[in-house]
Amino acid sequence: MQWMNTKGPLDLKDLKGKFVLLDFWTYCCINCMHILPELKKLEHEFPNQLVVIGVHSAKFENEKDTDNIREAILRYEIEHPVVNDNEMKIWNSYAVSSWPTMYLIDPEGNAVYLRKGEFKADDIRTILNAAIPYYRGNGSLDEKPIQFDLLAYSQDPTPLRFPGKVLADEKSNRLFIADSNHNRIVISSLGGELLEVIGTGEIGSADGDYQTAQFDHPQGMALVQDTLYVADTENHLLRKIDLKEKKVTTIAGVGRQGDSDETWPGLGTNATLDNLPKRFFGSPKTTAINSPWALWPHGDDLYIAMAGPHQIWKMKLDESEIGPYAGNGREDIVDGPLLPSVPYQQGYSSFAQPSGLTSDGKTLFVADSEGSSIRAVPFDPEGDVRTLIGTAKLQFGRLFSFGDIDGPADKAKLQHALGVCYVDGTVYTADTYNNKIKAVDAVTGEVKTIAGTGKPGKADSPAQFDEPAGLAHAGGKLYIADTNNHLIRVLDLKTNEVSTLEIQGLEPMPVKQRPEAPAEAVQK
Structure with a gap:
């Protein structure tokens, strides 16, 4: 072996x-x-x-x-x-x-x-x-x-290191990059001019200005006016960045992974079937969360792909409360009502490591990675979760059915898709383990590959990727976090041509050095 x-x-x-x-x-x-x-x-x-x-x-x-x-x-x-x-x-x-x-x-x-x-x-x-x-x-x-x-x-040192997610803002001509393994956020223009670097690069959770703040492998981001929200994944925190004041603040989480009991904030240790709360929520700063992976703002709320407990959570933007919005906490691909009144109750929606979010304004689309599915979550709390493309209709093995097949929804297959981005009726998808970018019709679920040969690589023509994980849209272009290539790629949606974005002025960071071994150490 x-x-x-x-x-x-x-x-x-x-x-x-x-x-x-x-x-x-x-x-x-x-x-x-x-x-x-x-x-x-x-x-x-x-x-x-x-x-x-x-x-x-x-x-x-x-x-x-x-x-x-x-x-x-x-x-x-x-x-x-x-x-x-x-x-x-x-x-x-x-x-x-x-x-x-x-x-x-x-x-x-x-x-x-x-x-x-x-x-x-x-x-x-x-x-x-x-x-x-x-x-x-x-x-x-x-x-x-x-x-x-x-x-x-x-x-070898690289300017970016395993970037996980990107966010493009056409109005301000800014591209926000979660430079995940450098533990920082990089901001450039859409053309690649370096504007800001947020974070020291060292693993930590310190708040403060751009030069002193710390993150731990951040992933998804959301922009609301002059505030950038960040899923600080391995810190199990949500952070917000005041882009005017240039200040980072922790707004949710307690700095450790929430356990299974904390999947249901407000439940309490003495809860019984007779005294269950009508809904599960807690104060953001005292509620333990678990691997937040992607964010999406809608109205007065911030939706969170909470990969750890296999749920979609919601936090009020006024930071008054946080809690699960959809998913019974079972790792599966099951359609149905959003949230049970009893934890883990069957007959309700189930997710499997949700890792990407996007929306058309009425529906939240979710890259549900472990089931290789794209899910649709209504903003209407009375609505049901449905599967746009994926495995929900299978009787069993819903987490083990995957592939690389284009075509109608009942035939198409993805492999561990991590990223989604809605544009004009299409849910563009980072089909991560197939090394492709695919277009999924937001109504019919029909799938079509638009870039990527399927083989890992970094060529622009024909386009190759290596486990792309994040997508964002601005000015008719998709910005792609090409994670294993340590690059940002750009896909022109009119021509389907792919280019590689150079972040001008972003210097490589040092890599891990071999330590000196004790004289008696055994080398293996």
């Missing part, structure tokens, strides 16, 4: 004497994303006792490719070895059935702990702190340092 973030294949026998944590993951999965920071905490706290190995067992066809996994390792800033288990051989040998799943193997080679689903570093830290003295005492613990040959040590 192919290995990454290490000089060559690893064998568990070679790691005898270490605790080994096997993390079974796939890079599309929001739950897998959530535990990566927890693994990093453990790796840094137990550098000489613990080795984490990511076993990448793909869900989507696109994820089986080693080059794509390499990009995901860099995008998520993974610091441990990863093996491409693209035929699910390791997955099957460990009887794994869901993502994420972890096994902890002790220094003597025994699997001693199994955990399915998300977990926190504290859960594993408690086990290691209790076990290390025992294995140290019987002489079976090897505490020699190991240094792995990470992909991050061989990267």
Whole structure:
């Protein structure tokens, strides 16, 4: 099998004497994303006792490719070895059935702990702190340092780094770019002249002016007059930027991932079927949120694609309240009424990692990525969620039906689409894992590819992309966050010609440097 973030294949026998944590993951999965920071905490706290190995067992066809996994390792800033288990051989040998799943193997080679689903570093830290003295005492613990040959040590600096989303404003001639892995917002003219950089580039959540504010892998944005709203995804926060005062302020979230109980703000720990609230909402600054990924303003409200709990949320623009608007919290592609009165109640709409938002003024269109579907959510609270293109009508396997097929809605298929942009009756779609831009008729759902060969690349003619994730429109052009290429591409909707936008004046940022290893460190 192919290995990454290490000089060559690893064998568990070679790691005898270490605790080994096997993390079974796939890079599309929001739950897998959530535990990566927890693994990093453990790796840094137990550098000489613990080795984490990511076993990448793909869900989507696109994820089986080693080059794509390499990009995901860099995008998520993974610091441990990863093996491409693209035929699910390791997955099957460990009887794994869901993502994420972890096994902890002790220094003597025994699997001693199994955990399915998300977990926190504290859960594993408690086990290691209790076990290390025992294995140290019987002489079976090897505490020699190991240094792995990470992909991050061989990267070239780039002006943008995995840009996730874009927002174009024709009126002010501005393009807002979520420069996600540089942890900042870049503002340019629509022609590419650099106007502003917001954020230090360091991971953090500090408010303040453009030179001191910090973000953590921001994604979607929304513009309301002179205020730019930002989904600060890995901080689990919403931020607003006063573009006149040049000031960043936190307006929602508590700075940590909301758990399943907090999916329903205002529910309370003593809630019963007899005393459920009529609707679920809380104060934005005291309500924990979970991986906000995309934003859309409408009237007095800001709609939020909350990828973590698989819901669409809504916050009042006066910042008085926030809470779920659509989705019963089950990860699925199911049409129906917006929101249940009982958490997770069936018979209501379900989403699967919603990641992109756009609107025609009456309907909110959603890129529902894990179901490779485009959903339509009414602004009328009495309306029903419907599926424009996707898997809702399937009896089962709605999260596992995907492909690259143009045509009428009942035949067409997408693969993990992350971005949508409505223009004149068409929902333009970043069909991310197919490396294409597609046009979806907003009424009939008919799909047509307008750019992209399907193969990853950065050529303008014929156009190629590499996992594009964000779309925006201005002046007859689509602006595309071409994420894995670290570029912004421009698609002329009249000619279908694609060009690459150069951000004039934006300098490359430094990349991760190889640290000096202790003399006794083992190189792998």
